[in-house]
Amino acid sequence: MSITHVPSDETMLAYAAGTLSCAQRLVVETHLALCEQSRAWAGTLEEIGGVLIEDIDPVDVAPDALDRVFARIDAMPAEPKSAVSDAEIAALPEPLRHYPMSPWRKAGRGTFIRYVLTPEEGDHRLILFKIDPGKKMPQHSHSGQELTCVISGSYSDESGRYGPGDFEEAGDDFSHRPVIDSDEPCICIVALTGKMKLEGFVGRLLQPFVRL
Numbered sequence: 001m002s003i004t005h006v007p008s009d010e011t012m013l014a015y016a017a018g019t020l021s022c023a024q025r026l027v028v029e030t031h032l033a034l035c036e037q038s039r040a041w042a043g044t045l046e047e048i049g050g051v052l053i054e055d056i057d058p059v060d061v062a063p064d065a066l067d068r069v070f071a072r073i074d075a076m077p078a079e080p081k082s083a084v085s086d087a088e089i090a091a092l093p094e095p096l097r098h099y100p101m102s103p104w105r106k107a108g109r110g111t112f113i114r115y116v117l118t119p120e121e122g123d124h125r126l127i128l129f130k131i132d133p134g135k136k137m138p139q140h141s142h143s144g145q146e147l148t149c150v151i152s153g154s155y156s157d158e159s160g161r162y163g164p165g166d167f168e169e170a171g172d173d174f175s176h177r178p179v180i181d182s183d184e185p186c187i188c189i190v191a192l193t194g195k196m197k198l199e200g201f202v203g204r205l206l207q208p209f210v211r212l
Helices: 009-017 022-034 036-054 065-075 086-091 094-098 200-209
Strands: 111-115 125-131 140-142 146-152 155-157 160-162 167-170 186-192 196-198
Touching (some): 022 094, 022 125, 022 146, 022 167, 022 186
Antiparallel strands (some): 111 125, 140 196, 146 167, 146 186, 155 160
């Protein structure tokens, strides 16, 4: 497997520091599960962080801090039931096997999505996309950030071609139109913040119906 697109240093540093949302972290970890080079780099960053923590003076915590942590755990809602079969779970990269998911639903011609049910964190969503060969997504940008890791199949857009394990970061200043160029459906895991903004005349007509 030849992986040519990896997370930026900024994203890797945020991952090592534990400051990514759960959705963003799982996209990075899916990439790490498929890319040995990035796994090694993540390990190096975590070791550096560990050394820095050792040099920080300890700080006292409130006497009831542990009780409050347990109280928050007890108040967490029951985990929703997953609509994913055991066979489907086994086919996913390991980081995604521990979270319930919604059923597949159609999101356009040849496009299907299912939500990975992570803890709610503002406007962060984690979505599995399955898109048929030859399908062209509409030209779009985002009001927030989009992190994508390809699990199988491939697509191309204005920034290059992305195959299994490849990682793409798209900010609110990046407009693209992914085209599925593999002979099999392209399955990607995508962390989204903000809203997808469709472009062009047709995009503006469809925008009210887009829920991504």
